[in-house]
Amino acid sequence: MTPLIFAFKLLIAVPVALVLALTAIWYIWESGNTVLYDSFAQKMFAGLENYGLLAIPLFMLTGEMMNEGGMTGRLINAARVFVGGFRGGLAYINLLANMFMAAIIGSATAQIAVMARAMTPEMEKEGYDKGFAAATTAAGGLLAPVIPPSMMFVIYGVLAQVPIGEMFLAGILPGLLLASSFAAVIALIGFIQGFPKGDWFTRKEAISALLACLPAALIPIAIIGGILFGIATPTESAAIASLIAFLVGWLIYGELKPRSLLEMFRRTAVNASMIVFMIAAANVFGWVIIYEALPQKLAALITTVTSDPFMFLLIVNVILLLVGMLIDGIAAVILITPILLPIAMNDYSISPYQFGVVMCLNLVLGLLTPPVGVGLYIASSMSGASPGRILRSLWPFLLAVAAILVLLSRFPAISTALI
Structure with missing residues (x-):
């Protein structure tokens, strides 16, 4: 009965955090072990007793300060220095700027919102189709869950009980591979459609753009460098990054005003609290899963189908794709x-890092696919292009992601080489 109640609540669009908590409450009542209600609150709180969870609001705050502090435009200008003169230069600038943003914001929806507003009008002015401009921006948002810092990696690391810093390292090569595949898609489409040729900056303009971007570049350096060299934990790196973002936006660029801090703190608190509540409810829901022996039952079913880890991951990819179409990543x-x-670890000896990278990248595809497609509708709203028009230009990027997912499933070293 419990699985039916769970599925019904999801179908009627009950918030996921409430679905998790209410399912656990129903299971306790149905099992007759009502004495467990006495420890319900403690179990929820226990799910939050993890130092790594502090990274979530801190990374969100960093993104807020970066947007408010005028760093987005400077990052885009710096990207123009490296790829602006190629045919289809603005599309490459869009992609490269998305890589910079992914290393700062860590949230696909926030990244799509910021970049769609900044890049789509610029690309349209230079003769690019509005649907393609919005699609390139939306596809760039898929870099956020794999290029560190990634909000999904933080949450996965907490749930999987693996070091978050190592999860970040696991995402570096897959992120670069994904960005390279997107660049190949842009090159192919540009060759077929005859994109306009861009203009290279003069030496003086290039130096000026790079110097203006240097303070903003301290943020990804602080995050990735601190973790890579063992100087700071992901949570400490997030705190340092938020401080740098504030000082750069206020003292160097002069666009971030101290009086706006309270509103940024409020937005961060509201957004982070929703995620934290889901994690707390998931801790109680995990208790239900254990008592129902769901992983063991599912493992018994899947192992009758295949004993090959690669085939298992392909099956999981299909399942995740369907789930991601219906539920937020x-x-x-x-x-x-x-x-x-x-199941992946015990029955197929799959690395938790490989599994985490595959799962997070696959699930974020749901941001761009109907019927939910939150990222698709954000890109549509910010760019003015219809979702259908964006989808028509988006499918080559989605095929590239599917190809990368197969590679990540087949070759675990792509995810584990840097750990």
Whole structure:
């Protein structure tokens, strides 16, 4: 009965955090062990007793300060120095700027919102189709869950009980591979459609753009460098990055005003609290899963189909793609990790880092696919292009992601080489 109640609440669009908590409450009542209600609150709170969770609001705050402090335009200008003169230069600038943003914001939806507003009008002015401009921006948002810092990696690391810093390292090569595949897609489309040729900056303009960007570049350096060289934990790196973002936006660029801090703190608190509540509810929901022996039952079913880890991951990819079409990516990570990760590790000896990278990248595809497609509708709203028009230009990028997912599933070293 419990699985039916769970599915019904999801179908009627009950918030995922409430679905998790209410399902656990129903299971306790149905099992007759009502004495467990006495420890319900403690179990929820126990799900939050993890130092790594502090990184979530801190990375969100960094993104808020970066947007408010005028760093986005400077990052875009710096990207123009490296790729602006190629045919289809603005599309490459869009992609490269998205890579910079992914290393700062860590949230696909926030990245799509910021970049669609900044890049789509510029590309349209230079003769690019509005649907393609919005599609390139939306596809660039897919870099956020794999290029560190990634909000989904933080949550997965907490749930999987693996070091978040190592999860970040696991995402570096897949992120670069994904960006390279997107560049290949842009080159192919540009060759077929005859994109306009861009203009290279003069030496003086290039130096000026790079110097203006240097303070903003301290943020990804602080995040990735601190973790890579073992100087700081991901949470400490997030705190340092938010401080740098504030000082750069206020003292160097002069666009971030101290009086706006209170509103940024409020937005960060509201957005982070929703994620934290889901994680707390997921801890109680995990108790239900354990008592129902769901991973063991599912493992018994899947192992009868295949004993090959690669085939298992392909099956999981199909399942995740369907789930991601219906449920928000972060919510899906919270739901699926306790069920599928034990099977991947215990029955197929798959690295938790490989599994995490594959799962997070796959689930974020749901941002760009109907019927939910939050990222698709954000790109549509910010760019003025219809979702259908964006989808028509987006499918080559989605095929590239599918190809990268197959490679990540087949070759675990892509995810584990830097760990």
